[in-house]
Amino acid sequence: MAVLVIADHDGATVRDTTAKTVTVALAIASDVDVLVAGGSAAAASAAKISGVRKVLTAESTGLGHNLAEALTALGEQLAGGYEAILTPATSVGKNFAPRLAAKLDVALVSDIIEVVDAKTFVRPIYAGNALETVKVGEGRFVATVRATAFKAASEGGAAPIEAVPASDATGRAASFVSEEVVKSDRPELAGAKIVVSGGRALGSAEEFHRVIEPLADKLGAAVGASRAAVDAGYAPNDYQVGQTGKVVAPDLYVAVGISGAIQHLAGMKDSKIIVAINKDADAPIFQIADYGLVADYKVAVPDLMAELEKIGK
Amino acid sequence: MKVLVPVKRVIDYNVKVRVKPDQTGVDLANVKMSMNPFDEISTEEAVRLKEKGVASEIVVISIGPAQAQETLRTALAMGADRGILIQTDQDLEPLAVAKLLKAVVAEEAPGLVLLGKQAIDGDNNAVGQMLAALLDWPQATFASKIEISGDTATVTREVDGGLQVLSLSLPAVVTADLRLNEPRYASLPNIMKAKKKPIDIKPVADYGVDVAPRLTVLKVAEPPKRQGGAKVESAADLVSKLKNEAGVI
Numbered sequence: 001m002a003v004l005v006i007a008d009h010d011g012a013t014v015r016d017t018t019a020k021t022v023t024v025a026l027a028i029a030s031d032v033d034v035l036v037a038g039g040s041a042a043a044a045s046a047a048k049i050s051g052v053r054k055v056l057t058a059e060s061t062g063l064g065h066n067l068a069e070a071l072t073a074l075g076e077q078l079a080g081g082y083e084a085i086l087t088p089a090t091s092v093g094k095n096f097a098p099r100l101a102a103k104l105d106v107a108l109v110s111d112i113i114e115v116v117d118a119k120t121f122v123r124p125i126y127a128g129n130a131l132e133t134v135k136v137g138e139g140r141f142v143a144t145v146r147a148t149a150f151k152a153a154s155e156g157g158a159a160p161i162e163a164v165p166a167s168d169a170t171g172r173a174a175s176f177v178s179e180e181v182v183k184s185d186r187p188e189l190a191g192a193k194i195v196v197s198g199g200r201a202l203g204s205a206e207e208f209h210r211v212i213e214p215l216a217d218k219l220g221a222a223v224g225a226s227r228a229a230v231d232a233g234y235a236p237n238d239y240q241v242g243q244t245g246k247v248v249a250p251d252l253y254v255a256v257g258i259s260g261a262i263q264h265l266a267g268m269k270d271s272k273i274i275v276a277i278n279k280d281a282d283a284p285i286f287q288i289a290d291y292g293l294v295a296d297y298k299v300a301v302p303d304l305m306a307e308l309e310k311i312g313k
Numbered sequence: 314m315k316v317l318v319p320v321k322r323v324i325d326y327n328v329k330v331r332v333k334p335d336q337t338g339v340d341l342a343n344v345k346m347s348m349n350p351f352d353e354i355s356t357e358e359a360v361r362l363k364e365k366g367v368a369s370e371i372v373v374i375s376i377g378p379a380q381a382q383e384t385l386r387t388a389l390a391m392g393a394d395r396g397i398l399i400q401t402d403q404d405l406e407p408l409a410v411a412k413l414l415k416a417v418v419a420e421e422a423p424g425l426v427l428l429g430k431q432a433i434d435g436d437n438n439a440v441g442q443m444l445a446a447l448l449d450w451p452q453a454t455f456a457s458k459i460e461i462s463g464d465t466a467t468v469t470r471e472v473d474g475g476l477q478v479l480s481l482s483l484p485a486v487v488t489a490d491l492r493l494n495e496p497r498y499a500s501l502p503n504i505m506k507a508k509k510k511p512i513d514i515k516p517v518a519d520y521g522v523d524v525a526p527r528l529t530v531l532k533v534a535e536p537p538k539r540q541g542g543a544k545v546e547s548a549a550d551l552v553s554k555l556k557n558e559a560g561v562i
Binding site: 065068069072090092095098099101102103105107108109111120124125126128129131132133134135136137141171175176177178179180181182188190194219227230231236237238243244246251252262263272273274275286287288289290291292293294295300303304306307310311313 | 330408433434451477490535541555
């Protein structure tokens with residue numbers, strides 16, 4: 001049997017979350033197809049992922065806007081050939097995968113972080129404070145994959161690309177009105193190698209821009225924020241790292257003025273190296289930090305910028 | 314328009330979760346339980362819709378143990394009109410919950426089902442989407458703004474990279490994200506009034522729905538502990554360690 005991976009893409013290329021989901025798919029079955037819906041131009045990059053049998057493309061108005069109703073209808077149409085349908089646990093994946101599972105009347109496994117065997121997976125519950133090992137029964141299932149927990153399948157494949165017909169969802173569906181996507185030259189938060197995050201201690205949006213962004217740019221990092229900083233309006237909502245925001249696992253995570261609430265730790269504790277800068281020596285963030293610097297960020301961040309300058313950053 | 318708001322009783326979000334030594338689950342004995350925080354947000358939004366004259370009646374429903382009546386009372390104190398408890402001690406999967414909710418929708422005929430985007434215990438983030446699928450209704454998840462005009466809802470959604478605005482013809486399913494609103498605290502008079510509001514209690518069997526689990530939970534374990542706690546003296550010390558010891562810059 002085969003596994004279908006529904007790709008995460010930006011219309012031009014597939015994101016590395018897709019290659020990471022292929023890694024999980026290959027642990028379930030040897031035949032793995034990738035569906036690039038609503039962004040056929042990204043199919044060529046999907047075809048390069050090693051181990052992919054074929055790449056499917058489909059276009060429709062709804063698919064172009066990643067609407068759950070359209071992705072579900074397409075998933076239903078293709079499901080017959082697959083024992084599992086996987087997608088990265090992005091805002092798109094989390095939106096349509098449960099809808100698809102319910103339409104197919106099959107099991108859903110949310111947020112896989114480890115594959116035990118082809119039917120058994122580990123997933124976080126209680127914001128990652130417990131890990132649940134679940135086994136799916138006989139037959140088809142749908143799953144979302146927490147991509148940060150896996151290595152990307154390598155490049156070097158040359159899978160054939162095949163277009164499949166897609167019609168806009170029949171029945172009642174939401175329709176697209178508009179979107180506001182923040183354009184940035186910085187790396188995307190979810191896949192960045194380095195993340196610099198600011199917390200409530202920054203005190204204002206101006207201070208957040210003045211302190212966090214230059215440090216992130218010096219390190220070539222993505223910018224994140226704690227929920228407290230986002231709720232206070234210092235940073236936009238899509239910067240939020242945590243249980244209810246994005247889950248990141250970069251090589252280096254720098255937390256500036258973040259105390260380390262459980263809900264924030266849930267979103268970054270799997271980072272390879274964690275640096276915490278906070279003037280409160282008792283802040284919980286220090287308990288999980290590899291390198292804690294007890295200092296006021298107003299002094300520590302300029303010092304850090306100067307030291308990075310010295311080593312040519 | 315009637316609004317249906319499903320609410321779940323979960324471990325309070327401030328409580329440190331402990332895994333049972335036999336790895337069969339999380340210890341819920343003598344632990345503070347509260348309404349799922351995202352369900353407080355969806356309840357609040359329903360109450361605001363009623364205050365604006367958009368919603369005419371708010372029905373809250375919970376599927377869970379007898380104590381879930383307390384959760385329903387909390388929602389009633391916030392401003393919901395009546396409650397339904399589908400009582401069960403079984404921990405139902407999202408698909409089973411969605412099937413029960415579908416049966417309730419058939420009885421109640423709401424114009425809008427407003428849910429929290431996920432429960433903070435199972436973290437599945439699935440019931441709203443599944444219910445929309447079973448009803449074949451349009452869905453808008455992760456809502457940060459809801460505007461209703463006539464039989465159309467315009468919903469702003471929090472998505473990776475920014476915001477997306479969708480238009481949904483009612484009836485529809487919408488799930489609430491964190492920034493939709495800040496839930497109110499119920500006032501004492503409203504808490505007293507809520508005690509008199511009706512709660513209808515029904516067994517799962519009344520709905521004739523297949524609630525059998527699709528997944529077998531083999532174990533629940535503690536996540537690996539992270540070794541942290543080391544301190545550095547200065548920014549220079551930090552940069553040196555990041556470069557030479559950790560090799561990450």
